[in-house]
Amino acid sequence: MxxxxxxxxxxxxxxxxxxxxxxxxxxxxxxxxxxxxxxxxxxxxxxxxxxxxxxxxxxxxxxxxxxxxxxxxxxxxxxxxxxxxxxxxxxxxxxxxxxxxxxxxxxxxxxxxxxxxxxxxxxxxxxxxxxxxxxxxxxxxxxxGGNADEGAVLRARAALSALLSPAFHSVSLPPDAFRSSLQHLAKRILAAKLPAVGKRTVPAAARGLAPASKRELIIQAGLRIFREQTYAGTRLEDIAAEVGLSTSSLYNHVESKADILETVLLRGNGYLHVTLDDILASASDEEDALRRLVGVFASFAVRRAEVTDAMVTDLRAPGNTTEQLRQGQREYVEEWVHLFMALHPGRGRQAAHIEVQGTIMTIIDIARDRQYGCVDNLADLLTSLATQVLIY
The missing domain is CATH 1.10.357.10 (Tetracycline Repressor, domain 2)
Known part of the structure; x- marks a missing residue:
């Protein structure tokens, strides 16, 4: 069986x-x-x-x-x-x-x-x-602390920007050390002594001369619309309407949306690198160089908030220069880190990167915040804040 x-x-x-x-x-x-x-x-x-x-x-x-x-x-x-x-x-x-x-x-x-x-x-x-x-x-x-003083509120807002800044870069540390670096950075921000926050003014109508070049007008209009509608949400028809052209005529001046965005980002990177080269060539020492870098960058971020906004939000846009742009940004930040470490040799490279990146992102974040963009001495406030955070 x-x-x-x-x-x-x-x-x-x-x-x-x-x-x-x-x-x-x-x-x-x-x-x-x-x-x-x-x-x-x-x-x-x-x-x-x-x-x-x-x-x-x-x-x-x-x-x-x-x-x-x-x-x-x-x-x-x-x-x-x-x-x-x-x-x-x-x-x-x-x-x-x-x-x-x-x-x-x-x-x-x-x-x-x-x-x-x-x-x-x-x-x-x-x-x-x-x-x-x-x-x-x-x-x-x-x-x-419930303090209504605008300086205290600005410092607290900046501390939050710094704490959340790792979203925008890839430098890392073991979790405990990472938290410690972020807390150290936030404490430096909260301890900064700032000038009085200036008046908030309604942005005046554009002054000066408009560019003669149609391409320049298109690039400026495209950048404004990208900021309001996102790069992905913007159509060439939107840009054409803004500058009073037909879409077919637009192609006589730009190849695509990517052409506009790449031009803006390359110019932004180029400006920062040219000013960096000038500062390094004329600085008396590392502290002088870092102070001047902070001032130039804060002024640029406030004057051209739409450019720095694009540099951190639209860098993944399609185009042939994305890696070139990223490499340029990495090299620019690396110079800040080198100067910072010369002043603070005890800081490890990764921790130094986190503090420098956090400071740069705080400047960008506050400058593009419409609540602060209309403050008439914002560049001075951000320069003072970042200088005290990095030079101590």
Whole structure:
């Protein structure tokens, strides 16, 4: 008698994870912050969580809805970090540590509201913008001690920019050392003694002469529209209408949107490198060079906020010079780091990079913030702040 039993292969029953929606949102946030909203397909996100597109659409009807959900999740995390930090308002270290921990753990999250949120409609962005303002205001109120002094508020706002600055660069350290470097940077900002914050003035109508070149007019118009509508959301028809040309006539002066953006970014990089070369050639020592670099950069960031904004938000735009631009930015920052380390030889290179990058990003972030862009002595304020942060 054959008592062997025929055994059938066991069928694995796949159970839907209870947190599938959360997994989808996290995958989407990661993709959007790493690749850019316009470069991500719904199928990419579905594949990341091992589901089909139809299953994804049962949860979210569009990429925009996913971006809204990813923004909500990260803003909630930042809000929780700030709430945890301000539970003991007198403990400055606790406040800074909590947000620094968020920045290290959720490093690319700020890119969702600083860069990718521009792809949302005004209706979609409005409640997220209100949430972001509320979160920032809570942090600022905690660090400024409820002080209504505008200088204290500006320092607290700058400290938050510095803490979240790792989103915009790739330099890293072990988590504890990374948090420590960010906290050190934020403390330097909060300890800075600033001139009185000047008057807020309504920007006057453009003065001076308009360029004679049609190409220059097109480039200037394109840059303004990129800032308002995003590079991806701008059509050549929009730029043509702004300068009073037909779209077909526009092609007589520029090849594409990428041509406009590349021109702006190359000029911005070129200006910074030329001024860097001039300063290094005439500086008496490293401190003199760093002081002058800070002043020139702060002035440039305030005068041409739309250019520095493009340099940190649109560098991934299609074109043939992206790597050249990135290399130029890396070399520029490296010169700052070299000067900083000459003044502070005890700082390790990675920590020095984090502090320098954080200072540069703080200048850019405050200069492009419309709340401060109209302050008449903003360049002086940022120069004073950054100089005290880097030279001590």
């Amino acid at each position: 054959n008592d062997s039993i025929e055994r059938r292969p066991m069928t694995t029953v796949r159970r839907r994870p209870a947190n599938r929606r959360q997994l989808i949102v996290e995958a989407a946030g990661h993709r959007f912050s790493q690749q850019g909203f316009e470069n991500v397909a719904m199928g990419d996100i579905a594949a990341d969580v091992h589901i089909g597109a139809s299953a994804l659409y049962r949860h979210f009807s569009s990429k925009s809805e996913l971006l809204c959900a990813a923004l909500d999740a990260e803003l909630d995390r930042l809000g929780q970090a700030i709430t945890a930090g301000v539970s003991e308002a007198e403990d400055l270290d606790r406040n800074l540590e909590s947000v620094a921990q968020f920045a290290v753990t959720n490093r690319r999250a700020p890119l969702l509201w600083e860069r990718e949120a521009r792809h949302l409609t005004a209706e979609e962005w409005s409640p997220r913008a209100a949430n972001l303002r509320e979160v920032r205001d809570r942090f600022i109120a905690a660090l400024s």
